[in-house]
Amino acid sequence: MISFFKALNPLNILWLAVILFISRIGFILVSQDKTTFAFAEPVARLLISPGNFLNPGSTGTNILLAGIVVFAQALLLNHLVNHHNLLGKPTFLPALMYITLSGLFTPFLVLSPPLLCNFLIIWMLFKLFSFYKSNDAKSAAFDLGMMIAIGTIIYLPFIYFFLALCVALIIFRPLNWREILAGVVGYVTIFFFLAVYYYMNESLGQFYSIWLPLGTKFPDSINIHYYSFLVLVPVVVILSLCFVKLQQNFFKSYVQIRKSFQLLFVVFLIASLSFYVKTPFNLNHFLLCAVPCSVFFSYYFLYAKNKWFYESLYLLLLISIIYFQFNKF
Template structure:
C-alpha cells in the first residue's frame, strides 16, 4: 500500500528532487549525503520509512486499546493519511521525526501508570531534542510533556523539570561542540525562529487541498462517535485522546518556528490524527458506509496526486 500510494510519482517522476534531511546547524557535525539518491530511490526509501512507521504506530495503538479490536487497521490508515500531498511522499525531516513522535506517544500514554516517571520524562526531553536536531519545530513538542503531566499525574515540581533537563542535556553537548569549533555565535542563532511571530498570511492554492475534504468528513464523524462513547470509555482511553488532541494542535501550530514554511511540516500531525481516523473505522457499524468513505478517501488522494 505504501508503494501504491506513490504511484503518481513512479509514473511521472521529476527529473530532479531537492530535499533536506537535517537542519543546517546539525550538518556541522553530521553530514548525510543526499545528492546520490534519484527521485525514484528517494520516494521508495520514503515508502519504506512510512511502512515501518505504520507498523510501529499500529503496535502502539493496539497496546493501548485505542481501537475496538487489535488488527492492522491503524497501519493502513497511517499509510493512507501519510500520502495526502505530493510533498508527503518524499524524504523530509518531519517524516524522519515521526519515528520519534510515535515513540513519544507511547511514552506519554504510559506516563499515568509509570512507577519511574522521572526517567521517562527525562528520556522524552532527550527524544524531543534529537528531533529538534533533525527539524527545529519539533522542539515545540516540549510543551506536550507538561500537558501530559497536567492530564496524567498530580503536580510534582521534580517531574516538571525532568523533560527540559533531558532536552538541555542534548543541546548542552551541541553547544560544547560549537564552542570547540569556534562557532558559538552560530549556536545562538539556532533559537532565533522562536522569536518569530505567527505567520499572518499564508499563500494557499486551495485546489491543492481538496483531498482533505474526505479526511475532514471522517474526523467529524469520528469526533461525534467519540463524544457518544467518551464517558463510557476507560479513563486511560479518555486521557489518551486528550493527549493526542493537544499533540495535533501543537504539531499544527509549531509551523511558526520554521521561517520557510513547507507543506510537509504537517506530516507531524499524521500520527495523532490517524488515531482518530482508526478509531472511527474500528467502531463504525454500517459496513457499506465506512467502506465507501474509505474508498472515496483513497480515490480522492490518488486523483489529486496525479493532477
Template sequence: MINQFRNLNPVNLILLVVIAFVLRIGVLLQLPDHLDFSLFEPYAGILIQLPEDLFSPFSNIFYSTVIILLQAMVLNRIVNSYNLLGKPSFLPALMYVTVSAMLEPFVVLNPVLIANFLILWMIEKFFSIYRRESVLPVLFDLGMITALGTLIYFPFIGMMPLLWVSLVIFRPFNWREWVAGLVGFIAVVFFLCTIYYLTDSLGGFVNILPRVTRFRTGFHVNLYDYIVLIPVAVILILSVFTLQQKFYRSNVHVRKSYFILIFLVLFTIVSFNITREYNIHHFLLAMPPLAILMAHFFTSSTKRWFYESLYLILAAFIIYFQFV
C-alpha cells in the same frame, strides 16, 4: 478493504505494502528530475552531513514509502498495546499509510518524516506515564527526544509544552517531574554546544540558529491543491462524534490518551508558525494522532457499505489529485 483490516491478520502486511505503493502511483509515474534531502537542521550539521543528491528521485520515494510502512507498524503496535480501539486490528497502520500519501510533499523524504519516529516514541512514553509510579526517567527521556527532534526539524521544539500537558492530564503536581523534561532537553543542547566549542565553532553556532517568526495571519495557497483533504475532514468529524458517544464508556487511561493525541495535533498546528518558511510537510507531525482518530471511526462504524465507500473515495481522491 476496511473490513479486512479490522482483523489482526498477517496477510494484511502484504496488502499494506501494496496499498502504500498504489496510493503513491501518481508521484512514481511523474517523478521530477531532482529531489533534495537534508537530514538535520543547519545548526546540527556538525554531527553528520549527507549530500543533498544522495538519493535519486525514485529511491527517494521508495525509501520514504519504506519509512512510512515501518512507522505504520510501530503506530499499530502502540495502539493495540494500549487497547485504544477496543480490539486489535491493522486499521491504524492502514490509516497512517493512507493519510501520509494525501499531499505530494508528504511522500518524499524530508526531515519531518524522519522526526515522526520520535513522535511515535513520544506517544508511547506519554501513554506509559499513567501506569508508572515514578515518571522522572520518562520525562527526562521525553525532554531528550524533543531536543533530538529539534536537531532534525526546528519546529519540533513546539512539542516541549506537551510534556507538561501530559503531566497535567496523567499526574498530580510534582515540581521535580516538571523540571525533568527541561533538564533532558538542556542535556542535548549542552552536548551540541560542547561539540561546537571543541571545534572552535561556537560563534558560528549562534549565527545559524533559526529565528522564530510572528504568528502567520494569512497564506498564499492554491485551495485546489487541498481538495483531497475533504474526505479526511469528513472522516475526522465523524470520528469525533463516535468518540464522543463512547468517551465515558472507555476506561480512564484511554480517555486521557485521546486527550494527549488531541493536544499533539494542536501543538503541531501552533508550531507551524515557528519558522519563516512555509512547508506543508510540517503537518506530517500530526499524522500519527490523526490516523488513530480515523481508525477509531472505521472501528466503530457499523454500516459496511458506508465506511468501505468512504475509504474508497478517500483513496480515489489521493490518486486522482496526484495526476492533476
C-alpha cells in the same frame, strides 16, 4: 477494504505494502525532477556532512526510501495502538490510515525531516502513555526531554512537542514539578554538549542564531493551491465524524483511554500550529499530524455502523489522494 483491516490478520501486512505501492507508483512514473533531502537543521551542520546516501538524486529512489520509512512507522504505530488498547480491540486500521494519510500531498512522498520525526513521536507516545501506571516518571521524563532535543536538531518546530510532555504529566499524573524539571534537564543536556561542540569549533555565534526562527510571528494567511483544500474535504469529514463518535463514547471508555485521546488531541494541535516556525513554509510539516490523525480515523472506521457509507468515504479519500496528487493544475 476497511472491513478487511478491522481484524488483526497477518496477511494485512501484504495488503498494506500493496496500498503503499499503489499510492506512490504514479508519482514515480510522472515525476522527472531530482529531489534532495536536507537531513538536519543548521544546528547540526557541524555534526553531519550529508553524503550521497542522504541525497539519493532520483525521485524514484527517494520515494522508495520514504516508502520504507512510512511502512515501518505504520507497523510501529499499529503496535502502539494495540499494545495500549486505545481502540478497544486489536486491528490493523491504524497502519492503514497512516499509510493513507502519509500520501495525502506530494511533499509527503519524499524523505523529509518531519517524516523522520514521526519515529520520535511514536516512541514518545509509548513512554507518555506509560505514565498512567508509572510510580515515578522522572527517568522517563528525562528520556523524553532528550528525545525532543534530538527531534529539534532534526526539525526545529519539534521543540514545541515539549508542551506535549508537560501536558502528559498533568493529564496522567499528579502535578510534580520535579518530573517537569527532569524533562527540562534532559532537553538541556543534549544542547549543552552541542553548544560545547560549537564552542570548540569557534562557531558559538551560529549556535545562538538557530533559535531566531522561534520569534517568527504567526502568519495571517497560508498560500496553498486550491486543489489542496479539495483533497482535505474527505479528511475534514472523517475527522469531524470521529470527534462526534468519540464524544458519544467518551464516558463509556476507561479513564486511561480517555486521557490518551486527550493527549493525542494535544499532539495534533501542537503539530498543526507549529508550522510557522519553519520558513519557507512547506506542506511536509503536516506529516507530524499523521500519527494522531491515524488513530482518530481508526477509531471512527472501527466503530462506524453503516458499512456502505464508511467504505465509500475511505474510497473517496483514497481516490482523491491519487487524483489530486498525480495531476498537475
